[in-house]
Amino acid sequence: MQTSFFDANNTAPKKSYRAIRHDIVRERQSSNCESAHHPEEKKQQVKRVLSEHSGWGDLSILELFAGHGNLTKLYCDYGEVLAYEKKGAVFDKLVSNTQDCMLLRCEKVDSYREYHGLIYLKQSFDVIDIDPYGFPNRFFPDIFLLINHGILFVTMPKPYVNILNGITQTHLITYYGDHNPSQETIINRIALWGLSHWRQVSLIDSIDLDSVWRFAFEVKRVKATDYTGVKNR
């Protein structure tokens, strides 16, 4: 069915252009359309960033939004992977697409809840990938408890190209102090959240994928005394 811009009398627009574009993006996302997922750009970035860290040996990787397994298959080349996907039909696809992968565990869970369990179990990973459709803010700051020294990949919707209703605006204010935070505000805030758990966080790679950014951060645990130059007596 084609989406109409106009009401029955063909006078006032029924939906704004941005609202229609938003619906189209949602539809493309749920059908795993490449123009919405940017699979090649994401893979190139992962290869670029991890190739610089290949000296680490086998990595331990947590992928919180695995989808159909586009990145999961690539991550399996770098080490042991724990991949989460919540949606039943997508999870089944993930399992069948990755059946040749060794050292992979796929779990059908809600990542927003499950990651608290990993923290409780004192797990840690070399690489964490957060690639949701919406904002990843609910993982901060505590996701940093799962990395001592490693890489955090984060997909971040650009606030200004999205339709921000009152709930989203309030959500963004609570996390960034701004209903429409800039890229710089977001990156600085993520770095500050890292420091709240004594992780030094630096942006090492960033790609622009139409309506979202994909950031790669290097995360290093620091000693509070060294970082601040304050000596404990």
Ligand SMILES: C[S@@+](CC[C@H](N)C(=O)[O-])C[C@H]1O[C@@H](n2cnc3c(N)ncnc32)[C@H](O)[C@@H]1O
């Ligand atoms: C942007 S896609 C992931 C794409 C994947 N990283 C790739 O490169 O192909 C987001 C995925 O997260 C899943 N998802 C949504 N909410 C979730 C949740 N709470 N926990 C885990 N997975 C979830 C969706 O079903 C969807 O497959």
